[in-house]
Amino acid sequence: MSRLVLQMQMSVDGYMSADTDIDWQVWDWSDPWTWDKGLKRRFNAVFDSVGCILLSRKMAEQGYLDHWERVARDHASEPDYAFARKVVQSRKVVLTDKLPSSRWERTVLALGGMVEEVTALKRRIEGDIIVFGGVGFASALVAAGLVDEFQLFVNPAAVGAGRSIFGQLPDGLQLQLLDSAAYDCGIVVNRYAAAAVS
C-alpha cells in the first residue's frame, strides 16, 4: 500500500500557495532557483521514493509537464535538477472527468471518482504517490482523508489573506509532527502524518 504525499508552500500565518500571486514565496518556480543548496538537495531526495505523480487536470493543462520537461532539457547535466528528469521519467496520473485522452508521455487519465481512483492507485503503486495541484485540488484530497503525509514548506512571510488546503475541514484535524528542519534560505520544512483515528 503506497502513501499519498502532499507538498505545499505555506506562509507563517497559514496560507498556501495560490495559482497566482506567490511573490511571498522564497522561490516562484521560475529561473533562477532561489532556494539554498540544502533545501534543493532535500527536494531532490523526496523524488527518490516517488513511484507515481498525481496531478490535477488544471495543473496538467496549465503546462506542468511541458514546463518540467523543458527544465530537464535545459539543465540536463546539473545534479540540482535531477528531480525534473525524474518528473519526466515517472508515471503520471491526471485525475479528471473532463479530458478525452492524455496528450502527455507516460501519463494516464483516471476517470473515476477521486476516492476510488486514489485508493486503487495506492494499492497498485510501489513507492510514494506525490501530489501536484493547486489549493482547490489539494483541499479536496485532504477533505476526503486521502493524504497520508503533509510536507509543509513554511516561507518567511506573513501575508494576511489567502487560501489553505485545510479550508474544507470544518471539524478540524489532528496531525502528528514527523520532523522539522530549517534551511538557510529561511524556509522551515515540517513533515506531518495524518494522525491515526483513536
Add this chain to the structure above:
Amino acid sequence: MGKLIVFTSISLDGYFTDAHGDMGWAHRSDPEWDGFVAGNARHDGMLLFGRVTYEQMASFWPTPAARQMAPDVAKGMTRASKVVFSRSLKNAAWSNTRLVGDGMLDAVRALKRDTPQDLVVLGSGSIVSQLAQENLVDEYQTVLVPIVLGSGRTLFEGLDHRQPLQLTQSQAFSNGNVVLWHKRSPT
C-alpha cells in the same frame, strides 16, 4: 530600548483562537514543552494585550486552577507589567496592569522608547495587524501547533501589505509544536 515581540500559537490553518475565542487547544502539556514555556515566563518582559485576550488571560491566570496547572507561568504572568489597549474597557483590575484607551500606536512607540525590557504581545489579533502595518514589530515567535481547527480568528486579519520576515531560529518539540523565530526584514 526593548524589542517588540509578538508571541502566538497558531494552528496549521492559520487560527490563533478557535471559533469560540478559545485558546485551550494550544496547551499540549509535556515536560519539554512546559519547561520552554516556564522559561519564557521567567523572561522579564512587559506584556501587551488587546481587550479580548486580556480578559481571557485575566480570568484564568489569577485562579487556583492556573496556579496548580502551571505555577511558574501563573506567577510570571501575575508579576509582569501589563498594558491593555481598549477603548471600551473601564478598568483593568489584574495586578500591575495599565489601561490605555486611545492612541495605541503612539503609546507603543513611547513604550518602545522608554522601556528597557522587551515588550511582548500575546495573541491579540486586533492589535498585531496594526503594529505590523506600522513596522513596530521587531520579532515574531510563532508556535505552529499540529492541529487544524477548521475555523477561528486569524492573527493578521486586515493586514494590507505583506510582511517579509527573516528566519533566525526554529525548534521542534516532542509534543509536535514547532517554534519559529522571525525578525522583521529591513525595509
